[in-house]
Amino acid sequence: MIDILRELENCETIGISGHERPDGDAVGACAAMARFLAKAFPEARVDVFSESFADSLMRNIPGAASFIQEKDEDGRYVTPVSRYDAFVILDCGRGRIGGAVDFCEAAGKTINIDHHVSQGAGSGDVNYVVPTASSTCELVYEVIRAAEQDGKQFMDRETAQALYTGIVTDTGVFRYSNVSPRTMEIAGDLIRFGFDFPTICREVFFEKTYVQQQIMGRALLESIRILDGQCIFCVIERKTMAFYGAKSVDLEGIASQLMLTEGVKAAVFLQELEPLRFRVSMRTNGEVNAAEVCSFYGGGGHDRAAGCTISATWRDAVNNLAQSIEMQLKKGEASLEENRQI
Ligand SMILES: [Mn+2]
CATH class of the missing domain: 3.10.310.30 (Diaminopimelate Epimerase; Chain A, domain 1)
Structure with missing residues (x-):
């Protein structure tokens, strides 16, 4: 487990990215991490960089609409920040974050949270890589809950919904063998926040054109x-x-x-x-x-x-x-x- 509040202490700018061709786990983990960090460090600027993703994820993951997707003529993401104090890589290693890689390389500190073993796992200065976890959203959940000490409360309905969407994506709606008792405990804790989970399962996983x-x-x-x-x-x-x-x-x-x-x-x-x-x-x-x-x-x-x-x-x-x-x-x-x- 990583103490993310300590790792990002005094950072004024924090960048976040998931992998190219983002799926529900990548988008959900980025959205949840961004919302959590914005609450934990209200003075800091938190930016998520992302390639485009499915409309169903845009509709069901709170905060996904504020990801930076726009690039300038040089193919560089549009942001006023030239160098981030810290960069968080989610659901992949630094080799798969596409256009955000320059920000990541230049950042003062990098944190990598992932559940994949291959593709350069553990490519941050600080790493939380657990191959047995169903999804990166499951790991982001653990990081957020671990940060909630001394009466601090960071988990909320929007964050819970983003994490749930990621877990649903990577477990095929709790059907694949990557589901553990812990996965179900986390999902159970998340639905207490009262979002519309049947709609998420339908739109994100089952619905077809x-x-x-x-x-x-x-x-x-x-x-x-x-x-x-x-x-x-x-x-x-x-x-x-x-x-x-x-x-x-x-x-x-x-x-x-x-x-x-x-x-x-x-x-x-x-x-x-x-x-x-x-x-x-x-x-x-x-x-x-x-x-x-x-x-x-x-x-x-x-x-x-x-x-x-x-x-x-x-x-x-x-x-x-x-x-x-x-x-x-x-x-x-x-x-x-x-x-x-x-
Ligand atoms: Mn994943």
């Missing part, structure tokens, strides 16, 4: 099961994308949704990029190693989620992928049988 819903519906409707229902696949062609006015980002979540089909061990989603060229997204239940299947086609990823690009007709692509998947399933069954005989 009409186009996204339409293309998802089409993908599910046209999905086909093979290998005795153990594998499911679906192809979205360019003409379908054009019909709905869908972009690549609108296809996010389709492979995961296919994977939620009962009995399915591997889901394959193909997006036609150009004639005879498909982007493949694969999800599995772990019995099939998605990364292994995709690496054969020059792709990669994780055990349960991977991708690649295949140049072929979609029928050939599906046939080839299905063969690899079937081989892995048979291998799994064989080793199970072996174990039984032992």
